[in-house]
Amino acid sequence: MEQQKYNIGIVGAGIAGLSAALALLKAGHQVSVFEKAAELGEVGAGLQLSGNATRVLSSLGVLDEVQRAGFLPQGLKMLHWKTGRTIARFSQNSNVNVGDNPYIHIHRVDLHAILLAAVIEISPDCIFTDAEVVSVKNNEKTASIQFNNKAEKSFDWIVGADGIHSVVRPTAISITDASRFTGNVAWRGLIPISSLKERPEPLTHLVMGPGGHVVFYYVNGGDTLNYVAVVERSDWEKESWTEKGSVTEMLRDFDGWTVDVRRLLEKSNPAQSYRWALHDRDPLSTWSDGRCVILGDAAHPMLPFLAQGAAMGIEDAQALVYCLDTFSASDVGEEFFKLRGERTARVQLTARKNMKVFHERSSLVRFVRDKVLSVASVIYPEFMNKKLRWLYDYRLRD
Template structure:
């Protein structure tokens, strides 16, 4: 019996995770990426136990420890007066409760760990500088054409090619995205610039009227990552690499309580990036025949639960499990989709709701802040369902 062969379009975090999980399940992989030099733009990621358990199962624990930061807690604060609204322990309590750590990682560091692991496996072939222009399939094979004229064929194709997925467009046509009315700023600052700010090694979420601000450490505490989200009309560029005007960022957040104001002051004006946030509804279908989708290609998620990368990593583990259980590829892909759609849709919908809750104004904000301590128990139960999920056993 020949070794099954999968094509994976997209060598981001989701595509690499899928390549590794499938290769360790006996598949031969051709990973197709349109960029000439594989890299991952962006800044920080929060990798919660539901995803970190998958990365550890791939033998990546030592490599991740070399570049991760273990946050002590998640703190929620009022941007109006700096008051602590709630505090949830992370750190060792996460590992004890869920059997896996909560990690803060620079996106480029995680991508580098995954890419190095893929390059070390003989079953994985990486094809870079390869822009896919056509996807086709029949009852027994799937093929794709690359802009340079090369054609690749395999038993299975997974589109892990992000929010503007060509594979998704091929299967289901044009998407319908809606501008949320929010833009997000991001930046990374050397922690040495903030020594006098006394910022604890915790994730912090500051809630303000019509805006919120998140910060946490990366790379074993050497860097501090921030994401600042504000409501704004008339700017709808959906790009992680678009630079923004520092003065806009300063005008919006420069008078917030310390340490937010100190972070804004310490930010490099030439390295502040701004992107528009678009919302896409959950898809009713991900698969057709021998082709399916993974990660942002099928469930792009607003960044209000820190679960975008985690969901892609979960997808990879569940996909591999389904393909191990069934030799019939179309049936295995339908099972994968059925196992994943409800969970990822809930994450998408809750992330959308969080945007509204985080940005309350006036009496609604006052009521939210007042009720937050009493809601700790309910939040813990929700996190049990989120972080306690084990994609390796689905």
């Protein structure tokens, strides 16, 4: 039986929306993407893409380019927050030559540009900017999008990839879940390598301190260092990719931390320094209604303590195509959630748990945590990879 090909409207041209557009176009569906921003692009800084994400990017035919634009870390190094001494070193990318998918660090802008180019190559006119969606509604066997200029368009399916503040989620699927501010603010930014006296090792660096942590790694093929510096503070609650951050204020948040970290942070390019208040939401029990489906952050926003938000959006894209091509229209929504709901909920909750582990305030518990990590890294450098096999080795179908 010939598979049914649909006319699909996607709301949002972020990483999840473009991944979905690319996967759907490759499978022969007709796609239109509506983005409220006047210009396409990403802001912010780096992204870690673990093997589960790069496996899907490979199947979408863009992995070589992602690898060229990104950086392959050679390991994970954990440092003491106050003394800067190395606590543990674990392997990363040690098995790429024998078939593991690579763990890649990439600037968001680069990943976005690669996905966009691949989409446009297949369907040059499928993306519409300055197209703000105000609501989406189900009709019988179709769904329609209402735009802020009062225009309306109808599709066989509508995919809400419109991020944390999704309008598709409440208007089409009646989900009005509340977010909770976690009391954490993430400072994010880029440091030109040329501004540093010493080049950090080609590793992912993680520094866990009381009430905060810092991660830094290379992007732009190794020309730039990306950092995310998270600190617990309750005086500012705005979730936004574009809110500028002050380097001086960030440094105040890391008073008393090792000079190795502070020296890096003070080199942050002020024009590329942002801050983001971290909110948390519980996993949902459905992502669809009729002909409307949500994915990416619109469906499962998560804390960045496992570096998986974009990865889950990329996985969703592949799963959605599988469901549309495999199940009858009346079952697509349920089957999509069956495939994805449990996994993304586990990732959301693990990220939440990591917040406690990373920011432990008891010096005794921190001491024990660091000792265990230190011993584990000596005995078994693959420990972290092994612990996260359930996450990194995921395949949609075995």
